[in-house]
Structures are given as structure tokens and as C-alpha cells.
Amino acid sequence: MSTDMRRVLVAGATGYLGRFVAKEFNSRGYFVRAMARSPEGLEPIRDSLDEAFQAEITRPETLDGACDGMDVVFSSVGITKQKGKLTFKDVDYQGNKNLLEVAQRAGVRKFIYVSVFRGPSLLHLDIVKAHEDFVSVLRDSGLSHTVIRPTGFFSDMGEYMKMAKKGRVYLFGNGNNRINPIHGADLAEVCVDAVENDGREIDVGGPEVLTHRAIARLALQAVGKPGRITSVPIWMMQGFASVTRIFNRHQGELLAFMTEAMTADAVAPQVGTRLLADYFRELAVEGLEGEARNKRWPT
């Protein structure tokens, strides 16, 4: 670790990736301040934190002081499954922009941000556009920064386990597209290495390249009971996403994003050691309630 970049603000520390990142910074000897809208959400990682800062990233007036004394800001704040009136633009774009402005005023020296693999080619999707519009602002800010563009997280692959436990796994399309999903702990190492890294934009995925069909099989094996894999035609998913979008743009966009994710290859440079089969076995042992916990908290 550089001797002069020791203090980090982690925004998103109540989420799947953010909690691993906070723990990784802590284990490398950084002073870690975590920002959250609900401090109780930080309880499970309190031993890895030096300070908590309560703020709502979409309300700039609450961010005063959040970055004071910090050398580095890491943000994995973004809407994934959260429900509410706020849009991807409100949170992923404007919220992170609010944080960047506060970071610049406080003299922060590096900003590390998590976008999405293949982001620049998926700008037709609201969620990706919001991420990448923020990336443009970050690029133009003049602040030293790194943008991490990961493939799917193991937490998202947990959706396969939920279906496997019900005995049927649905695939969008034929399931032959490939992805190398990544565990939060493996990705956290890349995020923390980025403090020292000169790389501005890093594509990253996990160690194993798997088809979606192979992931479905791994999930069924992990639950250890017979189950079926059913392919839903792509045209049907695209139509469903378009219709949903008319009534509920947010949900329609999430469906469109999932369809895109399952029907194109998403293979990024491979890092890490953690295997999806092991993760699924842990989820199978913990049961569905454990799965929900696992999405949010490290064990």
C-alpha cells in the first residue's frame, strides 16, 4: 500500500460487493469510513469499519463532510433490485455525481467506480446508460480514477439457485452464451488494487468460463434433487420486456438487461480463485433464507 493513500470512503458498503470491498480495505490496513443511508445496514461488517457516515447519496445536502479527510473514494452505489420511485438516473448517475463533487471539494485523490462489463456497447439500456454517463463525468473531472467493469456477480447467479430449489430453471434463449461470473471477495481485491493501479478502466470476470446452461446444471446439482431446464425464446423475453416497460419502465429495463446478459457472451479477463459450484453448495446448505442473507452479508 502506498504510504500516502490510507483513508478510504466506501459508498455502497451495505451491498454485496461493497461489504467485501470494505473488508478488503480493512484487511490491508486502510482507515475505512463507510457511507450508508441506514447505519444499521452496516452492522454485519462493523468490525471492518473505523467510521460510519449516514447520508443519502441522492440528497447532496446530506453529503457534507462525507469525504473530509479521505484520500480515496470507492463507490458501488447503484440500483440493482431496490424498489422505489428513484430511477437509475437518480441514483447510479446523479447520486454518484453528487458524491464525486463532494470528493473533489474535499481534495480526494482517487475515485474508484464500479460500472458494468460491456457498458459502452449497452447504452440503449437505462441501467447501463446511467452508469456510463457517470463514467463520462468522472473522466472529465480531472480526478485520478479507475472504472471497474465486472461481469455478473455470484450473488446474481444465486437467482439460478432460487429457481433450482423450486425444481425448474428458466433460461432466456438456448443458454449457450458464456460468462465468467465473479465472487465479491475476488472482485474486491481488484477494486482495492486499483488504488495503486494506473489503469483507468478495468474489465474483469471470475476464473471459470461457463455457459448459462452449465450454471443451471450446477445449481440443480447443488440442490441435489431432480429438476428441469426450460428455455424461454428470446423473442418472447424481448416482447415481455417491451410490454412491461410501457407500464413500469424500471422493471421493463431490468428484464431487458437480464435478457441482454443471458443472450450474449460476457467473458472478461479472468481473475480470482473462487468457484461458483462451491458458492452454490454453500447456498444449498444454508437454504433459501440463508441465500437472502448471503446476498447481503458475508459469513
Ligand SMILES: NC(=O)c1ccc[n+]([C@@H]2O[C@H](COP(=O)([O-])OP(=O)(O)OC[C@H]3O[C@@H](n4cnc5c(N)ncnc54)[C@H](OP(=O)(O)O)[C@@H]3O)[C@@H](O)[C@H]2O)c1
Ligand atoms: N450484481 C451484479 O451482477 C453486477 C454486475 C456488474 C456490475 N454491477 C454493479 O455493481 C454495483 C454494485 O452491485 P451489488 O450487487 O453490490 O449491488 P447491491 O448489493 O444492490 O448494493 C447496492 C448498494 O447501493 C446502495 N443503493 C442503492 N440504491 C440506493 C439509493 N437510492 N440511495 C443510496 N444508496 C443506494 C445500496 O444501499 P442500501 O443497502 O441502502 O439499499 C447498496 O449499498 C451496482 O452499481 C451494479 O449495477 C453489478
